[in-house]
Amino acid sequence: MIRKEMIAMLLAGGQGSRLGVLTSDVAKPAVSFGGKYRIIDFPLSNCINSGIDTVGVLTQYQPLVLNSHIGIGIPWDLDRNNGGVAVLPPYERSDTSEWYSGTANAIYQNLKYMESYNPEYVLILSGDHIYKMDYEAMLDFHKQNNADVTIAAIPVPMEEASRFGIVVTDEEKQITAFEEKPERPRSNLASMGIYIFNWSVLRDSLIAMRDQSNCDFGKHIIPYCHDGGKRLFAYEFNDYWKDVGTLGSYWEANMELIDLIPEFNLYEDYWKIYTKQDIIEPQYVAAGAKVERSIIGAGAQIYGQVINCVLGAGVTVEEGTVVKDSIIMKNTHIGKKAYIEKAIIAENCIIGDGDEIGVGEEAVSQLNASIYAFGLATIGENTVIPPHVKVGKNTAIKGMTTNEDYPDAQLPSGGYIIKAGETS
Amino acid sequence: MKALGIILAGGNSSRMQNLSEKRAISALPVGCSYRCIDFVLSNMTNSNIQTVAVLSQYNARSLNEHLNSSKWWNFGRKQGGLFLFTPTVTVDNSWWYRGTADAMWQNIDFLKKRHEPYVVIASGDCVSKMDFNEILDYHIAKQSDITVVCAKLPSWEDPKRFGVVQLDMEGKIIDFNEKPMVANSDIVSTGVYVIRRRTLIELLEQCNEEGRYNFVTDVLIRQKGLKKIYGYMLEGYWSNIASVESYYRTNMDFLKKDVRDYFFHQEPQIYSKSYDLPPAKYNTGSGVTNSLIASGCIINSKVENSVLFKKVFVGNNSVIKNSIIMNGAYIGDNVHIENCIVESSETLLSGSTYIGEDGIRIVAERNKRYEVQQMNGEG
Numbered sequence: 001m002i003r004k005e006m007i008a009m010l011l012a013g014g015q016g017s018r019l020g021v022l023t024s025d026v027a028k029p030a031v032s033f034g035g036k037y038r039i040i041d042f043p044l045s046n047c048i049n050s051g052i053d054t055v056g057v058l059t060q061y062q063p064l065v066l067n068s069h070i071g072i073g074i075p076w077d078l079d080r081n082n083g084g085v086a087v088l089p090p091y092e093r094s095d096t097s098e099w100y101s102g103t104a105n106a107i108y109q110n111l112k113y114m115e116s117y118n119p120e121y122v123l124i125l126s127g128d129h130i131y132k133m134d135y136e137a138m139l140d141f142h143k144q145n146n147a148d149v150t151i152a153a154i155p156v157p158m159e160e161a162s163r164f165g166i167v168v169t170d171e172e173k174q175i176t177a178f179e180e181k182p183e184r185p186r187s188n189l190a191s192m193g194i195y196i197f198n199w200s201v202l203r204d205s206l207i208a209m210r211d212q213s214n215c216d217f218g219k220h221i222i223p224y225c226h227d228g229g230k231r232l233f234a235y236e237f238n239d240y241w242k243d244v245g246t247l248g249s250y251w252e253a254n255m256e257l258i259d260l261i262p263e264f265n266l267y268e269d270y271w272k273i274y275t276k277q278d279i280i281e282p283q284y285v286a287a288g289a290k291v292e293r294s295i296i297g298a299g300a301q302i303y304g305q306v307i308n309c310v311l312g313a314g315v316t317v318e319e320g321t322v323v324k325d326s327i328i329m330k331n332t333h334i335g336k337k338a339y340i341e342k343a344i345i346a347e348n349c350i351i352g353d354g355d356e357i358g359v360g361e362e363a364v365s366q367l368n369a370s371i372y373a374f375g376l377a378t379i380g381e382n383t384v385i386p387p388h389v390k391v392g393k394n395t396a397i398k399g400m401t402t403n404e405d406y407p408d409a410q411l412p413s414g415g416y417i418i419k420a421g422e423t424s
Numbered sequence: 425m426k427a428l429g430i431i432l433a434g435g436n437s438s439r440m441q442n443l444s445e446k447r448a449i450s451a452l453p454v455g456c457s458y459r460c461i462d463f464v465l466s467n468m469t470n471s472n473i474q475t476v477a478v479l480s481q482y483n484a485r486s487l488n489e490h491l492n493s494s495k496w497w498n499f500g501r502k503q504g505g506l507f508l509f510t511p512t513v514t515v516d517n518s519w520w521y522r523g524t525a526d527a528m529w530q531n532i533d534f535l536k537k538r539h540e541p542y543v544v545i546a547s548g549d550c551v552s553k554m555d556f557n558e559i560l561d562y563h564i565a566k567q568s569d570i571t572v573v574c575a576k577l578p579s580w581e582d583p584k585r586f587g588v589v590q591l592d593m594e595g596k597i598i599d600f601n602e603k604p605m606v607a608n609s610d611i612v613s614t615g616v617y618v619i620r621r622r623t624l625i626e627l628l629e630q631c632n633e634e635g636r637y638n639f640v641t642d643v644l645i646r647q648k649g650l651k652k653i654y655g656y657m658l659e660g661y662w663s664n665i666a667s668v669e670s671y672y673r674t675n676m677d678f679l680k681k682d683v684r685d686y687f688f689h690q691e692p693q694i695y696s697k698s699y700d701l702p703p704a705k706y707n708t709g710s711g712v713t714n715s716l717i718a719s720g721c722i723i724n725s726k727v728e729n730s731v732l733f734k735k736v737f738v739g740n741n742s743v744i745k746n747s748i749i750m751n752g753a754y755i756g757d758n759v760h761i762e763n764c765i766v767e768s769s770e771t772l773l774s775g776s777t778y779i780g781e782d783g784i785r786i787v788a789e790r791n792k793r794y795e796v797q798q799m800n801g802e803g
Contacts (some may be wrong), residue, residue: 035703036719074495075698258705266702267722274700281688282456282731283704284679287714295703298457298719299688311703 002082004054004117006139006196008047009110011103012040012127013060018246020371021380021398021418022346027059029127030066031250032329032347034257034266035297035310038069039244040127041275044076044085049271050135052123054083056113058106060090060099075276088113102214104221108206114199122202124195124217130253130264131241132271138235139196148201148230149222151175152194154237164190165218167234175232180218189234191218192241201230240264248374251344254310254327258293279313279330288319297330304334312347326358335387342393343377351379352387360392363414372396372416427560427618428504428540429468429476432524433461433548436482439585439667442788443765447486449665450478450548453733453750453768455678455687455694456716459490460665461548462696465497465506470692471556473544474504477534479527480548481511481520496697507534523637529628535621543624545639547615551674552662553692554616562656563618569651570623570644572597573616575662580673583607585666587615587640591655600648602640611655613640614662623651661686672765672784675731675748678716701734709740718751739774739800754793756800761787771796 016028023031029040040057047055055078059066066087072078073085088110090099100106107114107124114122121142123135133152142150153167161182168177168187179185195217197205205221205228212220226232240263244250256262266273279299285291290305297313304321312330317323320337327344334340335353343358345351358377365372372378372394379385380398389406391397392413399419403409411417433450440449450461461478468476476499480487487508494506509531511520521527528535528545535543542563544556554573563571574591577583588607590599599608617639619627627643636642644653661683663674677683687694701720706712710723717723720735725742732738732749739757747764755761756774763780766772767788773796778787 075700260707267705267720272700273702277698277700280457280696280698281694282678282716282718284684284716285712285714289713291706291712292710293706293708295705296717297703306706313703 002117004083004119006052006121006123006135007054007056007083007114007117007119008043008052008123008125008135009107009114010040010043010047010055010057010125010127011106012057012066013063013100013106014126014128015061016128016245018371019250020247020368020378021396022247022250022344022378023062024380024398024418025062026065026346026381027061027063027127028245030062030069031244032312033130033244033250034254035295035312036277037273037275038065039130040066040069041076041273042130042132043125043127044070044078045271045273045275046131046133046135047123047125048076048078048274050133052135053078053080054117054119055085056088056110057085057127058088058100058110060106063087063089069276071276075274077274083117086113102216102220104206104209104212104215104217107202108210108215111203111206114203119199122197122199124193124197126193128245129192129241129243131237131239132264132273133194133237133239133241134271135194135196138194141235142196142233145173145233146231147196147233148198149225150196150233150235151222152192152237153189153234154192154241155188156190158185158188161185161188161190165193165222167191169234173234173236175226175234178218178222178226178232189236191222192237193218195222201225246374247344247371247376247378251327251342251374251376255308255325257310258295258308277313286319289317304336304338318353329381340377342375343379345379346381346383348381349379349383349385351385352389354388355385355391356389357385357391358393359390360413362393363412365394365396365414365416367396367416367418372414426540427473427542427544427556428538428621429473429556430528430543430545431461431464431468431476431478431548432527432545432615433478433480433484433487434482434521434524434527435547435549435666437666440671441668442786443668443671443767444483445788446483446767448480448482448484448548450480451484451487451490452549452665452671454551454665454671454674456675456718456731456733458694458696460551461487461490462497462694463551463553464546464548465499466692466694467552467554467556468544468546469497469499469695471544471554473556474499474501475507475538475540476504477507477509477531478548479509479521479531481527484508484510490697493697497695509534523642524639525628525631525643526637528624528639529632529637532625532628535625535628538621541621543619543621545617545619545624547664549665550614550616550662551665552614552658553660553686553694554658556618559616559618559656563654566595566654567652568654569619570647570653571618572600572644572653572655573614573618573658574611574655575614575658577610577612578663581670583610583612586612586664587644588612589655591657595654595656597648597653597655600645600653602645611657613655614658614664617644618656668765668784668786672748676729676746678731679714679729684716699734710738733768754796756796769793774800 078085341358390410499506718734750768
């Protein structure tokens, strides 16, 4: 029988609705990051770098990009005869069929997958964060403490602690209390949503809680284990860890990569981040072009000016165009004499000649003021913007737009154009 | 596919000067993101050739490293695969490959065991796109015994180092001169041949019995009157890398839009091994113009009309002009480089100057990186 010491279960089914149009056709873990990666590359690379060769990826929301990205796991060396990567979508059963209704429910529905590897430990991960972490060190900590459950936790500023699941520990790092989004936090150690379970404890808890609706690790399973007298420990992590859940934090985390010596360094040989790379050709910077304080993916062609940007693979910036403080994803084409400032433009977009994006006074978004803030212009994948239009701040555009969509050739700040079902 | 592939990648040339000290020509980095052999490997896989043997003997370490997995070119299949054959000592043979025909003869068991009716023989030192299916169709339509892929020689190239051919109206080769002192045509062999597998086995055995070892002079030219030999004219870009000048020019050609579009943006794609490098990083003070930059580079200075291969670091206030910087080179601050080819993994001391005054200068200092970095006052 196959036996694996520890297998990983990666929750990648979430929409990430706070990323707005960036996730209207793509699950959050499949959103591009840092010029060539997708968010899920970080936990997947951490797995293989930590010696975990069996990873179940649970998908549900918009899985197409995610599925084709993962494939059979070649980029992460997760194409294995035994184990490797397996994509686990919800499935139909003879009596019931249900969607994944919560993080723990999703894992519960895949008990048989885990069982087939007869593991001692199961690592639960989410595909939402940017970090490099050695899960093997966490497992060592788990074993040393003879723990039943270990939760990775990171210190956060006290004033932000009420946004997280907070763990309270004793001196031995044993968890004495677990509070989900407490009003008055008693500690600033936030759960990172990364858990190591003894397999038997995980299995028994999931079965015991199977009738819990929307069964969630933070809300149900961890309290259940805690109340049942299990040994819960907090593994403190003090390195770079970034939640890129909002457009603002997503933009910031990308921009941090262009610092002279970024806090999150992708240029070290140790602990490489792997990704599926289908564009391998070099990038070309033309005579008369200007590139400064930017990172640029393979195959890009730069004829204009690129300043303070993160550009994905295969992006073209035509002559006379200025792109500033922006994130431009894979294969997007930006026409001539355009001006783009503080924008996030997703994959395969076509931006017309002479467009001005991210200009004008700030205004509150009419679509969703909590999502489209930060002064960003956000453009979803496969969007087409006709030439010579002006697009303001806190805007959202998605779909094949034409001149008729822009009265007076502009979309003022706070405005939006969402054309469902129409793509280029 | 009806053919198997043989890539002759053993070559070295004194015209490469010290560029070939480190590796065989076929393993030379070309076109900013590739190695020379990637072009023929991609052409074969794109033509659905599933079985490819690479024959190599001169300094194959770098080539071997590049071919450590066949998956990048899609050869990791149950049927077929990618084979690297270097000379081995056997009960009845302890020779190195004594020539191209001998290299194939020493692996004749491989040829005999396969079932594909045709063989495409190609060299590993050319930059081009070729559709071998089309060439094979031509070969069959002409009822040719051997088809030689030919190209028009660029005007700056010296025909004396090529096989010069003359074709008649039908495309039949009526004259073939290997490396002639005086060329009577500007059409040359690209070193790519299509031949029936059984015919090849026969010719190689015959050749070996006669104690002859070279495919061009001992097989092709000697069979000229006996076998029907046709030339297939290749359209599109073709370059053979066999001298420092051709190496430099070929890389610089990639700065031209038509060449870039042809290789980078038009189907079929050229594949290469993936190194999982981060995007190139341009810091404050970088000024890159008309240059190709590969992944993993970090640039803090001026770079003009140059090709920077993967993982090159360029310090502050340096100037790089009309140069090729191979992978992994580390260039300190205030370095001036002009008309140079900087060898891979080189470490250049801050404040140093390298200028190719008459012709291209090859920079191969072999400094110890930690010593230079100490002198540069880093790490």
